[in-house]
Amino acid sequence: MVGQTYAGAAEVDEAFLQRITVTSAAAAASCALLSWLVIGRILRPVRRLARAAEHITTTRDLATPLPAAGRDEVGGLTRAFESMVGALRRSREQQQRLVQDAGHELRTPLTSVRGCAELLQRARGRLAPEDEEQVLATLVTETVALDEIVRELVELATDQWTAEDPEPLDLPAAAEDSARRFQRRTGREIAVTVEGGPVPVLARPRALQRCVDNLVGNAVKFSPDGTPVEIRVTGTRLSVRDHGPGIAPDDRQAVFERFFRAAGTQATPGSGLGLAIVHDLVAADHGTVFATAAPGGGAEVGFHLPPAPQH
Template identity: 95%
Template sequence: MLRTRIGLVVLASVLLAIAVPVISAYRGVSTLVSDQLDRSLQDRTQTVLTALDLGRLPPVRPDTVEQLLPADGPAQKLTPGAPALPVSARALEVARTGQGSHQEDATVDGTPYGVLTQARPDGQGAVMVGQTYAGVTEVDEAFLQRITVTSAAAALSCALLSWLVLGRILRPVRRLADAAEHITTTRDLATPLPAAGRDEIGGLTRAFESMVGALRHSREQQQRLVQDASHELRTPLTSVRGCAELLQRARGRLAPEDEEQILATLVTETVALDEIVRELVELATDQQTAEDPEPLDLPDAAEDSARRFHRRTGREIAVTVEGPVPVLARPRALQRCVDNLVGNAVKFSPDGTPVEIRITGTRLSVRDHGPGIAPDDRQAVFERFFRAAGTQATPGSGLGLAIVHDLVAADHGSVFATAAPDGGAEVGFHLPPAPQIMHSSHIVPSKV
């Protein structure tokens, strides 16, 4: 669960942030207390030495034990009823020499003491002063306990606060996840998505909304394609079925010329069906999308298409180039677009009339000398299965220009259809220029 994982990360960060200063503070306080104890022990030792020099006993303190350590005799207690301090070899050395001092820790009757052995100024032995650590230990334990409780309370408070805040922050993510699960379950791409804010989660919501919109548009296109295809396939299928049923009923009784006409109709309609199916598959699968866009020269694609159509149809196809600019497009998709435009122009041009391909910058147009395109139909010609008035009997699937539109749009270009000045139509496209390519304007006319 994302909320739990983030909460654990926040809690770990808080614990680390608390632990570092707490440990530093504890060590600093321990050092400060230790230094204070050492100074207190030294001050008490000086007080004892001063009192002895004055021939008096030092005042009694409940937390200290004092005793004399002669140079050559046993230790003598200065604090009545107090426990005896253990005498180490180093303490005896200070007493014998009458010089220096020695500090050590000792345990007396289970109580920890700090013991300072200091030589007397007159050189006659030394004094030993022991100060109990019991109170310091209690303070240390109390400080450690309090700081532990405080740190734990702070960590728990931060954990609770982060859990509540994360729940509020991740609420849009949960809503988006619920909407995605609903879409997955119901296949309803019209499901509304939660409102997008201005933060990263809002950006994720907008990206998801764009993706769902693209899927919705794709589904609408598929449904429209199926509807249009079923409508367009109905006519040739009906014709083929009628011819087949007529041949079945006649069973050889038809006149040869009638049978030949029916067979010719079957062949014609079968060819039309094959072309429609091929164009539908091309349009539905968009086989060109696997290519990557690259810088391409429009004149090369135009020359190649002109040569192939000239060999195939014998039609004169002229290519005129003026200031060409390399375009960014997919190679096979670009060639398919040019071929479709040239094939469309050949189909609608009367026999003996030329077809003209003109390239200006990143613009390519194909001009025919046919009946032209009515102003109201110049956008509709790029729709699937569209046929203008008077062209219903013209062979073709009605998908050629639709494929051009889709392929050019996929490469971020645009299509157009206009009327030629002296009759006929001019159909073509614009494509984006290839980046960082320099060119110079020139005119290269050629004719195939």
């Protein structure tokens, strides 16, 4: 018979178990600490971005600086948020400028209407018939101007055609339709020239027709009586040429600003919003506008639109 004690082996097992327990606890604590540090470092930009967003929401201060954007996913989120805030800031600036410009433009006809009304109120029938007729004609003229300004301000501020979906459209058809209506309404000769084959454009139908109408109406307004208005369509480009005084080189971008009036045109009827509406509608359909001098005098104003995708 042979006898053997297992006390030494048990001590080894117990010591090994203790070491494993201590080592596992230390490793778990180290992993937790490291994870906390890493996650905290990752989430720190998110927390800063969240604080900035809360500050903007509370104060409505769109000029609040945002944390620096890195090259990771959080940096991409920060850049996207910065782009959104920038768009909101530009939109607010445009709204404030529109309100200021509108107030300035509305003040003149309102002052004229008020003056005429006060004159009629004080006179109480004592005005000479020709003077009274002149005052009433001024009232009608200024009221029509007010109506036009308010209508175009509403269209410019709300963009009534945003609910429309872009679709392939025929530029020559829109030009022909506008030419027929304006020729019937004004008696002015309006010629349409199409160069090259038709290229469908991607745009909103009613918005496109409004753009063409505004360009033709602007050309009719500035062209002398007896001169034609010419619409030219080349591919995805449409231009309207008049035979008026033309546009100075320094004013060719400014004519698309709201309420802009070039030197010498302040007495011309209109709200100064027609080309601004064209600019906004074309830009919404990812197009561009232009204004140049026409050969032989006059101005050529128009736009480019993106071609419709081929199926």
